[in-house]
Amino acid sequence: MFPVHRIKNWARAHDANCLVSSTSFQQENFLKITSIEAVPFTIPYQHPIVAASGVLDSAEHVLVRVHTDEGLVGIGEAASRSFVYGESQASIVAAIRQWLEPALIGADPMAVEDLYERTSWLVANNTARGALDIALHDLRGKVTGMPSWLLLGGVKRPVRVTRILTMGEAQEAADEARQAVAESGISSFKVKVGTGLRSDVARIAAVREAVGEEATIYVDANHGWRAEEAILALTSMAEYGLDLVEEPCPASDTIGRQRLAQHIPISIMADESAPTLADAARELTAGSARALSIKTTRTGFTESARLVSLAGALGARTLLGSQADSMVGTAASLAFGSAFPQVASEPGELDYFNVFTDHLVTNELVVQNGVLIPSELPGIGVEIDEDKLCHYRIDNR
Ligand SMILES: [Mg+2]
CATH class of the missing domain: 3.30.390.10 (Enolase-like, N-terminal domain)
Known part of the structure; x- marks a missing residue:
């Protein structure tokens, strides 16, 4: 092969x-x-x-x-x-x-x-x-x-895909979720929240009704709530079966976040509060976060692998996050996640490219039956379409 x-x-x-x-290493x-x-x-x-x-x-x-x-x-x-x-x-x-x-x-x-x-x-x-x-x-x-997943020591594992839903009206989010189920078999959803308690709860309720009891739903507040608001909001949302809550309140409010973790039945996932290994160590050992969003676009493969090890040692979950990656970043994230059983066994945010109007690669990624399967091509497995890059680059070269 x-x-x-x-x-x-x-x-x-x-x-x-x-x-x-062996003493003076040559690299010629x-x-x-x-x-x-x-x-x-x-x-x-x-x-x-x-x-x-x-x-x-x-x-x-x-x-x-x-x-x-x-x-x-x-x-x-x-x-x-x-x-x-x-x-x-x-x-x-x-x-x-x-x-x-x-x-x-x-x-x-x-x-x-x-x-x-x-x-x-x-x-x-x-x-x-x-x-x-x-x-x-x-x-x-x-x-x-060799493909990157093999070089990282893994096997070719499909990864279940999470669709990140629009933070619009409840009906709009529910329609988008229904469409993702029908078109791509997606069974995991992240719902953006953090603007207003009533509209946030309505959005979660509508999405849950649209996707059924078996689907995974988690929420991301991007620090949009204060700790006290987060306790109220997540208590109201708990009946809709949330898997995780991502960045409910600012991590700088250390005491508030710990208090929140003690008062809600939902684990907190650290994302933008843990962009480095040192930040992740702080968040996990402080007792607030119990899961990490692994974004290879910000920690590459090298530091992402260290994050997975750290989380594993502390009993925390690791999920692939998306920085609104195009198919290039998504292919990288998929190859990385596929290599680590504790990452590949979780749903990953691997189809943000669905909101792009065009793609830069010659071999496009396709979500089928709710999963993405990593490529066997060398490296991250995608090739750049030079004509498209020429069209979308903004440096006029
Ligand atoms: Mg996030």
């Missing part, structure tokens, strides 16, 4: 280098990074995406491409979220060009752990570093001819 000759050649080069000297025979490209692109959504933390009407993302001296190219996607991480398309491009590319030119792209640490001095620029790490893992797959 995989081009074994390429693996053997790579292994032979590796052995040869090890034989040169290795692949080298020659440039790192950051391409800003904008694709309109079919309708505005509304959350308690902000409104978006188009994906303003950046495609990161790592080029090598052998012509192989790895890809990753960064999604800007000014109101969550303080990053913009322009800042992601600048971070790649000004700091990350110079730090990695000439390095061996296979050394993903080493390269992640080599750029760890750069604070805050989560999705710039995350996309770069994914591009390096994609490249690793292309060098070896």
